[in-house]
Amino acid sequence: MQTTIDIEDLRFDGGAHILVKHGLQGVAPGAELAVTGSGVDWQGELATWCRNQGHQCRFDGPGAQGGRALALVRRGDAQAGRWRGAMQSGHADPAREGAVAPLAQARWGLAARGATIEAGAPEMHFRLDQKSDVWVERAADLYAQAAALQWNPATAIDWDAQFTLPDMVEDAVVQLLTYMIENEVAALVVPARFLGQLHPHFREVQAVLAIQVADEARHIEVFTRRLRLKGREPALSTAGGQNSLKTLLDEPDFSVAEFLLSVLGEGTFVSLLHFLHLHAPDPVTRQIARLAARDEARHVAFGMMHLQGRIEQEPAFRTRLANAVQTRNDALAGTPGLNEEVFDALILLAAGALTPAAIASGYLRVQELMVDMAEGRQARLEKLGFDKQAAQQLSALHTRNFM
Known part of the structure; x- marks a missing residue:
């Protein structure tokens, strides 16, 4: 009928x-x-x-x-004159939830994964269009965790906490936070740069990078707010520190950049934040360090998962990572290491008092921090399949600027 x-x-x-x-x-x-x-x-x-x-x-x-x-x-064929990315030979069907193509086509553009794409849609070329170069199997889980653990700087930190520090101690906090801000700016710029080069087909990785950028923006905000809390201005930024960070910004390969920034740099920074949480001279700095460390640990987890997946598919990629560490070390060989004022600030905060015995204790604790950082890097390198000796050598080559 x-x-x-x-x-x-x-x-x-x-x-x-x-x-x-x-x-x-x-x-x-x-x-x-x-x-x-x-x-x-x-x-x-x-x-x-x-x-x-x-x-x-x-x-x-x-x-x-x-x-x-x-x-x-x-009624004609509803798909007449149109095509679906899933029909491309050799590709996983992007219409099936969770399926991801090994190569994202330029003609898919900004379309949702699995969408029917009308003929005549413009091609959009994204440099990072290969799954093997960017993928993390648990990216969706990491994003969900990160979204659930977002915190509001206005309410998560007790900015009204009453405290007064000696000028020298407050100056030490300001110097350390000045240093940490520029490192967090680098940690923001690197994923932001790759985010704009990533094909939207890899939407889970896109979401993780976006929330990492938001994390770093929040860290910069709270570090800056604490720095100015007692009327201070930012302290010294050194040429050596910025040279070290520039090598991260200059790295064109996504996986190598993740390795240098997340696995080595941010992993080391987590140790620094735990140290600051333990030895912070005031409640505001202590709260900031705890919350920032939690965020940075997720960034490290993402980098580790990505590299473990890539190395599993491409074992020889370890050689590229080792070469990247050596190349960076060579490039920074003629530059100073950690800002001396930052090193002294760490000693003073760990000392808790300005006496010979306290300073000696603070110095020892900072040396223990350096050992903890090195051992953490080595452990992560071993998880990536480097043998113990190679992991020790690569950890030792990591920049003295921590990040």
């Missing part, structure tokens, strides 16, 4: 096409839908719409609806 719809006097530029489209959904491809109407030139509008949509349309004289003209629309 033929289906008939009446669009009455509704024009196609007023929504009549929706009624016809809905009617066609109820008939099989190749079957006909009868349409009647009473608007001015509705037949011409219908014919034009059908032609654009890939359907056939003919008029068959008066219909049963009060003798008005009857149009018969033969």
